[in-house]
Amino acid sequence: MGHLNPIASLEVGQDRTMILNMGPQHPSTHGVLRVILEIDGENVVRIMPDIGYLHTGIEKTCEAKFYQQVVPLTDRIDYLCPLTNNLCYVLAVEKLLGLEIPPKAQWMRVLMNELTRINSHLVWLGTHALDIGAMSVFLYCFREREDILRLFEMVSGQRMMTSYFRIGGLALEPPLGFFDRVRDFIARFPSKVDEYENLLTGNPIWMMRTKGVARITAEDAIALGASGPTLRGSGVDIDLRRDMPYSGYENFKFKVPVSQDGDVFARYLCRVQELRESNAIVQQALDGMPEGPIKADAPKVVLPDREKMKTQMEALIYHFKIITEGFAVPEGEVYQAVESPRGEMGYYVVSDGTAKPYRVHMRSACLANLQLLPAMCEGRLIADVVAAIGSIDIVLGEIDR
Amino acid sequence: MPLVPAVTDLDKLKGHPAVARLLASNSVTVEGAKFDRDEMTVYVHRSSIREACALLREDPGCPFNYLSDVTCVDWYPQEPRFEVVYHLLSIPNKERVRLKVRLPGDSPALESITPLWPAANYFEREVFDLFGIRFNGHPYLRRLLMPENWEGHPLRKDYPVEGYR
Numbered sequence: 261m262g263h264l265n266p267i268a269s270l271e272v273g274q275d276r277t278m279i280l281n282m283g284p285q286h287p288s289t290h291g292v293l294r295v296i297l298e299i300d301g302e303n304v305v306r307i308m309p310d311i312g313y314l315h316t317g318i319e320k321t322c323e324a325k326f327y328q329q330v331v332p333l334t335d336r337i338d339y340l341c342p343l344t345n346n347l348c349y350v351l352a353v354e355k356l357l358g359l360e361i362p363p364k365a366q367w368m369r370v371l372m373n374e375l376t377r378i379n380s381h382l383v384w385l386g387t388h389a390l391d392i393g394a395m396s397v398f399l400y401c402f403r404e405r406e407d408i409l410r411l412f413e414m415v416s417g418q419r420m421m422t423s424y425f426r427i428g429g430l431a432l433e434p435p436l437g438f439f440d441r442v443r444d445f446i447a448r449f450p451s452k453v454d455e456y457e458n459l460l461t462g463n464p465i466w467m468m469r470t471k472g473v474a475r476i477t478a479e480d481a482i483a484l485g486a487s488g489p490t491l492r493g494s495g496v497d498i499d500l501r502r503d504m505p506y507s508g509y510e511n512f513k514f515k516v517p518v519s520q521d522g523d524v525f526a527r528y529l530c531r532v533q534e535l536r537e538s539n540a541i542v543q544q545a546l547d548g549m550p551e552g553p554i555k556a557d558a559p560k561v562v563l564p565d566r567e568k569m570k571t572q573m574e575a576l577i578y579h580f581k582i583i584t585e586g587f588a589v590p591e592g593e594v595y596q597a598v599e600s601p602r603g604e605m606g607y608y609v610v611s612d613g614t615a616k617p618y619r620v621h622m623r624s625a626c627l628a629n630l631q632l633l634p635a636m637c638e639g640r641l642i643a644d645v646v647a648a649i650g651s652i653d654i655v656l657g658e659i660d661r
Numbered sequence: 662m663p664l665v666p667a668v669t670d671l672d673k674l675k676g677h678p679a680v681a682r683l684l685a686s687n688s689v690t691v692e693g694a695k696f697d698r699d700e701m702t703v704y705v706h707r708s709s710i711r712e713a714c715a716l717l718r719e720d721p722g723c724p725f726n727y728l729s730d731v732t733c734v735d736w737y738p739q740e741p742r743f744e745v746v747y748h749l750l751s752i753p754n755k756e757r758v759r760l761k762v763r764l765p766g767d768s769p770a771l772e773s774i775t776p777l778w779p780a781a782n783y784f785e786r787e788v789f790d791l792f793g794i795r796f797n798g799h800p801y802l803r804r805l806l807m808p809e810n811w812e813g814h815p816l817r818k819d820y821p822v823e824g825y826r
Binding site: 315317319355483484496504590592606608610618621623628630 | 663664667697698700702726727728729730732734735746748752755757759778779780781782783784787791804805806807808815816820822
């Protein structure tokens, strides 16, 4: 494990080498990642990521909030896929409570989650291509991302910090015309993916910058804790949606793209294929959307309808109690993992029987994926570091929490 | 899925591959087990965490080859105060198991599993940073998220939410 070697004496380089600081305000580090490079000419001898610039102590904040007040905090962890984090948290608390969720809420969750995956992958594709020098892809990707953000706004009132899922169901019934807008979007989206692929997949410059670059084997990727497309790009066929289904994913049919090469190009291919698969899942969710309530029948946990609250005494009491003193969750602990666009996003929630979580821990896929960086980059060129950082698709908000 | 009471009887839980494997070994001290909400938890003595992980990783029937997560829970003011929590995943068998080690509040330390799984590197540094638990044998045990000169460990329960002023 040569790449595990700590860089304790980075202040003093060896002969011939120099220390180069990249970030935390470098555009290609996707946020505030600082990378310390020891370089010999253009070659990277050692590399050490330095994180923590965005640490806000969300896990500590959660311990002082009621269970339902944590949902908006989970948006802020990974601002590119807020709904995935919402889902993971509410699933964990629902498991602690033993709540049954009505089918329509589950299917809506799947639908929104796959739109989020498309959204997140579009930002990744645009910025990754931008880093490597393909300027126009960025504009194409953000054009479609805008459509998705409008859909989010329509359903939740927010473009990015959606907080659309609630413990026990959804916040609101999807508005009139929402499904038509989604249908309209997914009908034209595959042709847009063709457009991106026309620009990149066969492009000789793109292939030269990505093929064979930052290669990692399946054994190393597993040992270093990689997950998601980063792991599947190395040929490990695992997708939590298919293998350990949650929220009704067992009802959907989709392929899990796997690539064997383990380089930047392989990870690129996996994610672009996932765009198409997610589109197909949204289509299935639309076609089979069940009718029924969007909230579980649990008056002590789920807020009553506005109308009922104003006309029925009992609903008003429950509303008052949930808002002012929360709801007690039975003692226990739960680890709920979902397949986020970046990999295995896990929430470990511990309850001590009160209305506030005793401990909430987020297992960040990016934090683990970032550990691959030294193994990917050491011995290669500085320019490849930029390609490698883009290919593991990190979000610093999730790493630092 | 209504809640069912947790099963804590070791004899009843022997069917689970991880429990069977750990109980069969002489070098690992199993302190207990719990099956709750479809999740398996095995309590392991602090001295045998590395052997326990190595055994589970090399299990031929159900290799828990992937380390999902390492974290910690502070039960202040109870003793033993800390619980270090390991989440393992078996990629071939799609099976999860949670290992727990209880540690006293006074200078908590245990063996690092980074030599087994380099993935534990950042996770253990984070636990060291936010809880002040030492991992012996870790190659580079320094603060990960907080500044190097920070005093205290923020996720401990005796650390105020708004920090020291």
